[in-house]
Amino acid sequence: MDNGASSYRRFLDGDRNSFTELVTEYWDGLTLYLTGFTDNTAEAEEFAEEVFLKLYADKPDYSGKSSFKTWLYAVGRNTVLNMLRKRRKLREAPLDDFYDVSDREDIEKNHIQDQNKRQLYSAMEKLCGDYRQVLYLVYFENFGVAETAEIMHKNERQISNLLYRAKAALKKKLEKEGFEYEEL
CATH class of the missing domain: 1.10.1740.10 (RNA polymerase sigma factor, region 2, helix turn helix motif)
Structure with missing residues (x-):
């Protein structure tokens, strides 16, 4: 518990x-x-x-x-x-x-203490709601795919697909804004 x-x-x-x-x-x-x-x-x-x-x-x-x-x-x-x-x-x-x-x-x-996380969060604000939610829950709150699926009322496959698309969209935004990052 x-x-x-x-x-x-x-x-x-x-x-x-x-x-x-x-x-x-x-x-x-x-x-x-x-x-x-x-x-x-x-x-x-x-x-x-x-x-x-x-x-x-x-x-x-x-x-x-x-x-x-x-x-x-x-x-x-x-x-x-x-x-x-x-x-x-x-x-x-x-x-x-x-x-x-x-x-x-x-x-x-x-x-959010880490500067990189603040930059990511700022870029995430420009994404659609579902993308923001899935990225926030998985990477900021450290929920797993199953827990995120439960919170967002979706199945695990939908969350995995949503997470993949959200990371791609975030990567595109970050590259457009000139951010340097290791890996998403």
Whole structure:
């Protein structure tokens, strides 16, 4: 059982401090992952708040079939997609107009220390959503193909193909921008 799973179990048993541990451990990574759905860090933070609020209020079951982190990111993805679906139905004004994107720099600096990773992440922002998601989950969060498939609701073959195409697209972007890299 990984650390997140034990913290979540303790929270379900009544230890509120363990929920703080969950938020502290997973906030930055989840927020960066959710940024792939919105391209706005402030809005991604709002989505992350909703995910943790859902954990806190609804206390969904964690079966242990996957790692806690995989389960959390899948909950995050589902929550964001539901929120975006509802937003489209309500035809709300985009929240992008109300937020300052300078928050992104702080989160990136804290979470992505390596300069090469920052350059890659910057180039990844220019890719389509599925490409960004698969690259982020595999290379930044170190999820395997099976876990990424579970999070993105695709099969492993689709993830492998998507990963291949995403790496090719990223390589093309990096070459176009003159980046030097060892291997993708």
